[in-house]
Amino acid sequence: MARSVIPFGPQHPVLPEPLHLTLTVEDEIVKEALPKLGYVHRGLEKLTEIRDHNQMIQIVERVCGICSCMHAQCYCQGIEELMNIQVPSRAEYLRVIWAEMHRIHSHLLWLGLFADAFGFESLFMQIWRIRERVMDLQEATAGNRVIVSVNCVGGVRRDISAENQKWILDTMKTMEKELLQLKSTIMDDFTVKKRTVGIGVLSKEKAYELGAAGPTLRGSGIAQDMRQTGYAAYSELDFEPIVETDGDCYARNLVRFNETLQAIDLIRQAFAKLPDSELAVKPKGLPNGEVVARVEQPRGEVLYYLKATGKKYLDRVRIRTPTFANIPPLLEMLPGCDLADVPVLILTIDPCISCTER
Amino acid sequence: MKDCVVVISEDNTPEIAPDKIITQTRVLKDEGFRFVTMSSADLGDSVCVLYHFDKDLQLVNLKVDVPKGTKIPSIASVYACAVLIENEIKEHFGVEFDGLPLDFQGMLYLDEEVQKTPFCKIGITRV
Numbered sequence: 421m422a423r424s425v426i427p428f429g430p431q432h433p434v435l436p437e438p439l440h441l442t443l444t445v446e447d448e449i450v451k452e453a454l455p456k457l458g459y460v461h462r463g464l465e466k467l468t469e470i471r472d473h474n475q476m477i478q479i480v481e482r483v484c485g486i487c488s489c490m491h492a493q494c495y496c497q498g499i500e501e502l503m504n505i506q507v508p509s510r511a512e513y514l515r516v517i518w519a520e521m522h523r524i525h526s527h528l529l530w531l532g533l534f535a536d537a538f539g540f541e542s543l544f545m546q547i548w549r550i551r552e553r554v555m556d557l558q559e560a561t562a563g564n565r566v567i568v569s570v571n572c573v574g575g576v577r578r579d580i581s582a583e584n585q586k587w588i589l590d591t592m593k594t595m596e597k598e599l600l601q602l603k604s605t606i607m608d609d610f611t612v613k614k615r616t617v618g619i620g621v622l623s624k625e626k627a628y629e630l631g632a633a634g635p636t637l638r639g640s641g642i643a644q645d646m647r648q649t650g651y652a653a654y655s656e657l658d659f660e661p662i663v664e665t666d667g668d669c670y671a672r673n674l675v676r677f678n679e680t681l682q683a684i685d686l687i688r689q690a691f692a693k694l695p696d697s698e699l700a701v702k703p704k705g706l707p708n709g710e711v712v713a714r715v716e717q718p719r720g721e722v723l724y725y726l727k728a729t730g731k732k733y734l735d736r737v738r739i740r741t742p743t744f745a746n747i748p749p750l751l752e753m754l755p756g757c758d759l760a761d762v763p764v765l766i767l768t769i770d771p772c773i774s775c776t777e778r
Numbered sequence: 779m780k781d782c783v784v785v786i787s788e789d790n791t792p793e794i795a796p797d798k799i800i801t802q803t804r805v806l807k808d809e810g811f812r813f814v815t816m817s818s819a820d821l822g823d824s825v826c827v828l829y830h831f832d833k834d835l836q837l838v839n840l841k842v843d844v845p846k847g848t849k850i851p852s853i854a855s856v857y858a859c860a861v862l863i864e865n866e867i868k869e870h871f872g873v874e875f876d877g878l879p880l881d882f883q884g885m886l887y888l889d890e891e892v893q894k895t896p897f898c899k900i901g902i903t904r905v
Contacts, residue, residue: 454880461887466896501783631813631859649782649835710786712817712830712837723830725817740815740830740863748859777887 423451426759430459434537434763437773441766445759453754455747461777468737473499473707473728474573476737480724481567483739484775486526487717489518489568495737496571497651498713498726503573503703510697511575512653516690517588518562518570519652519715520683524595525554526718527680530770531606534673537763538615543605550598553591560584575700585691592684599680606677616669620753620765623667632749633742634720635679636769639672641665646716657689669768676770679718706730719743719770741775781837791828791839796850799829799842803856806831811838813857818867820898825871829853846898849874862886870897 423446430438438459444452467479480491493515500507507515528551535543555565561580562568570576580588606612622632627640637644638661645661647654662678664671707728714723720742727736746769753765784790794802807813811831819826821843827850829840844850852875854861864875865886872895888896 458885458887458889463896497783501785628812629857629859631815631857644835646782646835651782711783712786712839713783714837715782721814723815725828725830727819736817736819738817738819740817744862745815745859747862 422446428762428766430456432763434533434767436533437771439766439771439773441754441762443754443759443762448759450754450757450759450762453751455751457773457777459777460774464778465737465739468734470733472732473734476734477571477573478569480737480739481569481571483741483778484772485566486529486772487522487719487722487741487775488566489515489522489562489570490715490717490722491739492569492571493519493652494713494715494722494724495726496573497715498711498724499573499707499728500703501711501713502707502709502726502728503705505574505701505703507575508697508699508701509653509695510579511699513690513694514576514578514580514699515571515652516654516657517580517687517694518558518568518576520686520690521554521557521588522568523683523718524680525551525558526770527676527683528554530676530718530767531673531680534764534767535606535612537767538611540611543602546602550595550602553595557584557588557591560587572700574703575698577700579699585694589688589691592687596681596684599677603677607674612673613670615761615764616673617666619669619761620757620768621666621668622749622753624665626752627667627749630748630752631745632720633745634717634770635672635675636746636749637720638663639675640667644721646714646721649714651715653690653693656693657686659686669764672768676718706732707734717742719772719775720745722775739778741772741778743769743772743776746771747776781835784837784839786828786839791841793841793843796842796844796848799840800851800853800856802840803829803853806838807856809833813853813859816860816863816867818871818873818897820871825867825873825898827867827873844873846872849876851875852877852879854879869895871895872898 426443428441430440440456442454532544532547559565624641708730723740725738811833814830817828824845831838
C-alpha cells in the first residue's frame with residue numbers, strides 16, 4: 421500500500437492550540453511524524469531587553485494561562501536567589517496553595533479535553549463544570565480566572581482572608597466528592613479503557629532517555645517530581661510523587677487524576693499549617709549573576725535560566741517548558757499507532773503550545 | 779532547597795572546549811544523567827551555550843563558549859531529544875550545530891522572511 425502524507429493541524433477539533441504534524445501513514449498506521457511549530461511564537465524571552473526584572477513577572481505569567489502562576493513563581497524564585505531574599509513563611513505557603521489550585525484547574529481542563537478527544541462529550545462537560553469551582557476561587561483570591569498574578573519578587577502580592585480560606589476548604593471538599601463520583605467512569609468505563617489502555621506506550625527507559633517530564637515521565641514508572649526538592653513550603657508538607665508503571669495513555673490518565681486529588685490534600689495541609697507573617701519583603705538593589713530555577717508545573721518540570729549583570733534589564737531569560745521536553749517522547753509514541761489514535765496521543769502529553777513556543 | 783535553584787558558578791559549571799562536548803555528554807549519559815535542556819546567551823563576540831543535565835533531582839551543567847561564525851558538534855547523537863533545542867539556538871543565536879539530524883533551517887518558530895538572528899546584539903544574517 422502506498423504511503424500517504426496527512427497534515428494534522430494546525431487547526432484541528434481536538435487541538436486547543438495550533439500544532440502541525442506531518443504524518444506519513446500506510447494503511448492508516450502512522451509511520452513517521454514531523455512537527456512544525458511557530459504558530460503562537462511571541463518572542464516573549466526577547467522582551468527582557470525592554471522590561472525590567474519586576475515587569476518581566478507580568479510577561480512570564482502570560483507565557484501560558486494554564487500554568488501562569490507557576491511560571492511567575494519559578495522566575496521569582498530565581499531572582500530571589502540572585503538577590504539573597506528570604507521569602508516570608510506565609511508567602512511560601514500561599515504560593516503552594518495557589519500553585520495547587522492552578523494544578524487542579526490545569527488537570528481538569530486536560531481531563532475534559534481528553535474525554536472530548538475520544539468523543540465522550542458528556543464527561544468533558546461534567547469535568548469542566550467541576551473545574552468552574554476552582555476558577556471561581558482563583559478569580560476571588562487572585563483577581564482573575566486564568567492569569568493568576570499573585571507572585572512578586574520577595575513574596576506574594578495578596579493574602580487569602582479567613583472567609584476565603586473557609587470557602588476554599590469547603591469547595592475542595594465538594595470537588596473531591598464530585599471527582600470521586602466520576603472516578604469509576606474515568607477509570608473503569610469500557611470505552612475509556614478501550615481508547616487508552618495499551619495505547620501510546622512509552623517505556624521507562626525511553627521516557628528517561630528522551631527527557632520526558634511530569635506525568636509523561638511518572639506514568640512510565642519514574643518517581644521524579646520537582647516538589648520533592650522542597651521549594652516553597654513543600655518541604656513542610658506530606659508529599660510523595662504519584663507514579664504508574666504501564667507507560668500508556670491510561671497510566672498517564674491515572675497519574676493526572678490522582679494528582680488532582682493529591683493537590684486537594686496539599687491545599688488542606690497548607691491551610692492547616694499556614695503561619696502568620698508578612699506577605700513579602702521589599703527587595704533592595706538589582707539582581708546580579710546567573711541562576712537556574714526549576715518548579716513542577718502541571719505538565720512537568722519547568723526550567724528558568726536567568727542572567728543578570730546588576731543593570732535595570734536582565735541579560736537573558738530562558739524558559740524551558742515541560743511540553744517542549746515532551747515533544748520528543750510524543751514523536752516516539754506516534755509511529756505504529758492508528759491514525760484514529762493520533763488525537764489521543766497528542767493530548768496524552770497534555771500539550772501546551774503557548775508554553776512550548778513562548 | 780536541593781537543586782531547585784542553582785546559582786551558576788565556575789565550581790558547578792565547568793567550561794569545556796566545543797570539541798569535547800560529545801565526549802563529556804556521553805560520560806554523563808553513561809552515569810545515568812537525563813538531558814534537561816540547553817540555554818544560551820549572547821556574549822558579543824561569542825555565544826555561551828549551557829548544557830543542563832539531571833539525575834535524582836541534582837542538576838549538572840556544562841558551559842561551552844562558541845565564537846560567532848564557528849560550529850559546535852550536535853549532541854543529538856547522544857541525546858536524540860536535544861535536536862529541538864539545538865534548532866532553537868541555531869534560529870535565535872545563529873549557532874551552527876555540526877551533524878544535526880533534523881534541521882529546520884532556522885524556521886522552527888520564525889518565518890522564512892526573518893533573515894537575522896533575533897537574540898544577538900550583533901545579529902547573524904541567514905545565508
